[in-house]
Amino acid sequence: MIDSTEIARIISSQLRVELTGTTRYADGHEVLRLRFNDLPVPNGFSIEFRPSWRRVDGELVLDTYSGSVVDAMGKADAEKRAVFEALALDAIAHGMTLAIAVNDVRVEGAAHLPEPPWQRLKIHCSKLTAARAEGPEALSAEILSVSLIFSTLLLSLLPFEDVSLAEQAGLPEGAKFSVEVNRYERSLVNRAACIAVHGVKCVACGFDFGERYGDVGRGFIEVHHRVPVSKMGSSYVVNPVTDLVPLCSNCHSIAHREDPPIAPEEISRLLHHRQTDI
Structure with a gap:
């Protein structure tokens, strides 16, 4: 059933x-x-x-x-x-x-x-x-x-x-939204599309907030722009399939330790080497 x-x-x-x-x-x-x-x-x-x-x-x-x-x-x-x-x-x-x-x-x-x-x-x-x-x-x-x-x-x-950006402490990718006839917040559509395609597990380390924290973490993940928002021109159109990836908070922070950001694939490689060295 x-x-x-x-x-x-x-x-x-x-x-x-x-x-x-x-x-x-x-x-x-x-x-x-x-x-x-x-x-x-x-x-x-x-x-x-x-x-x-x-x-x-x-x-x-x-x-x-x-x-x-x-x-x-x-x-x-x-x-x-x-x-x-x-x-x-x-x-x-x-x-x-x-x-x-x-x-x-x-x-x-x-x-x-x-x-x-x-x-x-x-x-x-x-x-x-x-x-x-x-x-x-x-x-x-x-x-x-x-x-x-x-x-x-x-x-x-x-x-x-x-409808809840203020409650999300500056994390629009985690905010909830409601359908309206004449108002929208574009970043939330992109987040939803990224999640639908890539899922909610971190693409770099595989971490799943729902598996770790239960219901309170279910569905939560941060969304990373491969091309930094600051580098996008006014005419840049985000492709949520190729430009956005889900990252856990740790991997997202590490990605932005450098400019340009470290690619998720490189973070995954670094983690793999760390595990094999132990």
């Missing part, structure tokens, strides 16, 4: 946006439904995932009066569209197929999202998998992986505002 509550909790923790998960049955099969809590019925949307014997399918399900949200997604600027494209290309490279239609016209590739206005939006994803034959834990992990990527794809086009 799909643990919809647990899947929603994990995604909420990693993306720092609140989702609710429910399970329903259709044609004798379980269907996982996820919903962004800041998009109230009937003005938002849900995402449904259907695991079958050989694949997991995901689909955007719009509410009756979701026009304002679809319109806002269509007005996403060039940088947010670039994040969507980067996520989509990475998902496709890892075996996911995507079908997108705007105003009932099929979109040929994530890089060719049409200009506004958007009145109707359809997005479907599918990934072949043998997880069901490997057991319930493998199937749950595959459903989580697909739902995390698909949720982040939609999130990348949504405008939202930060």
Whole structure:
């Protein structure tokens, strides 16, 4: 059985946006439904995932009066569209197929999202998998992986505002946010995209705050810019797949001991040599 509550909790923790998960049955099969809590019925949307014997399918399900949200997604600027494209290309490279239609016209590739206005939006994803034959834990992990990527794809086009930066003591990559129609904090979309692609373990040392500290650390990680923010020009567009990586607090601090920062791969190499020398 799909643990919809647990899947929603994990995604909420990693993306720092609140989702609710429910399970329903259709044609004798379980269907996982996820919903962004800041998009109230009937003005938002849900995402449904259907695991079958050989694949997991995901689909955007719009509410009756979701026009304002679809319109806002269509007005996403060039940088947010670039994040969507980067996520989509990475998902496709890892075996996911995507079908997108705007105003009932099929979109040929994530890089060719049409200009506004958007009145109707359809997005479907599918990934072949043998997880069901490997057991319930493998199937749950595959459903989580697909739902995390698909949720982040939609999130990348949504405008939202930060709601807790003051509580985070200067760590915007750890802040929570809520969806809004006309306000957003760009760095949080990039963080969510980085986490969706790379996970929450430190890429240099493998440290996982959730494994070490339990629930209080679950989903926490710092996000490192390979190109320092101070070196980015005003026209620089961050690619969360290639420009951002998750680092634990220790490795992040070590990376910035030098200018330019030490590459995460070099930190990993240093740690490996230290371990072999002991």
